[in-house]
Amino acid sequence: MDMPGPSTRRTALRLGLLAGVGAVAAACGTKTDDRTVSEAPSSAAPTEPAVTNPTEALERLKAGGERFASGGVRRPDQDTAYRATLAAGQHPFACILSCVDSRVPPEIVFDQGLGDLFVTRTAGQVVDHAVLGSIQYGVAELKIPLLVVVGHEKCGAVKATVEAVEKNSAPSGTDIDSLVTAIKPAVAKAEEEKATDVLDASVRHNVTNIVADLGTKAILSAAVTAGTLKIVGARYDLDTGEVEWL
Structure with a gap:
């Protein structure tokens, strides 16, 4: 079997690092506008009911x-x-x-x-x-x-x-x-x-x-x-x- 060359090994290493970073981000919440994705609101509805009087x-x-x-x-x-x-x-x-x-x-x-x-x-x-x-x-x-x-x-x-x-x-x-x-x-x-x-x-x-x-x-x-x-x-x-x- 042919052994992978240096370029192939570097590519695999980069992909592995990116996968690891993605896993950490998913667990902790990726930062967006000083707020994590997990903290972002799920809808565009107001946070309190409408005032009627x-x-x-x-x-x-x-x-x-x-x-x-x-x-x-x-x-x-x-x-x-x-x-x-x-x-x-x-x-x-x-x-x-x-x-x-x-x-x-x-x-x-x-x-x-x-x-x-x-x-x-x-x-x-x-x-x-x-x-x-x-x-x-x-x-x-x-x-x-x-x-x-x-x-x-x-x-x-x-x-x-x-x-x-x-x-x-x-x-x-x-x-x-x-x-x-x-x-x-x-x-x-x-x-x-x-x-x-x-x-x-x-x-x-x-x-x-x-x-x-x-x-x-x-x-x-x-x-x-x-x-x-x-x-x-x-x-x-x-x-x-x-x-x-x-």
């Missing part, structure tokens, strides 16, 4: 916030298969109006995924015509049942307003003045009640003021009256990661 929407959002604060995040609805299904349309269950602060991203804070939240962000959650129009669109066209205004601890926009009020600062002549003007009523209320922590009290009053104002707006007020929309306020704690519902 404001109460269910709030419960789902609260559950996500609690998971994030405790470190038990699921990061739902973020796989490639589910992403592809969203190209056909979106059905977010909550609209979030929050601050632009980089430490308070709603999808992460509430442990939600693609297509779950309809998010609008401005410094201090200040509402202008574009923001209001965006929120009204979400409620009217996408039938979103929950609107949450999220303020947060140590908000820079609120802090700047507190300082401007206390120092009786002149307007800066920039668009930042519009933020100060919008937040001033909250600061005035905090100072009127002689709050121990004026900044934090102002953050809370700013949220409740915005919630109250949104409740008077066309489309939103009608939806609230019909029971198809709930508007609530919340405060995010930077230190603990917890969301307090106001």
Whole structure:
């Protein structure tokens, strides 16, 4: 019998090594996008049932916030298969109006995924015509049942307003003045009640003021009256990661 040449032996060795690597990969799960194949979802279905009313929407959002604060995040609805299904349309269950602060991203804070939240962000959650129009669109066209205004601890926009009020600062002549003007009523209320922590009290009053104002707006007020929309306020704690519902 002819003995195999060097080239044949090298080929056999390579095939043997590849087979071994394949066996190990099959046992441990081959890495794809920092996730093993065994961990990849088997379907493109959302990880939670569809929300049908404001109460269910709030419960789902609260559950996500609690998971994030405790470190038990699921990061739902973020796989490639589910992403592809969203190209056909979106059905977010909550609209979030929050601050632009980089430490308070709603999808992460509430442990939600693609297509779950309809998010609008401005410094201090200040509402202008574009923001209001965006929120009204979400409620009217996408039938979103929950609107949450999220303020947060140590908000820079609120802090700047507190300082401007206390120092009786002149307007800066920039668009930042519009933020100060919008937040001033909250600061005035905090100072009127002689709050121990004026900044934090102002953050809370700013949220409740915005919630109250949104409740008077066309489309939103009608939806609230019909029971198809709930508007609530919340405060995010930077230190603990917890969301307090106001």
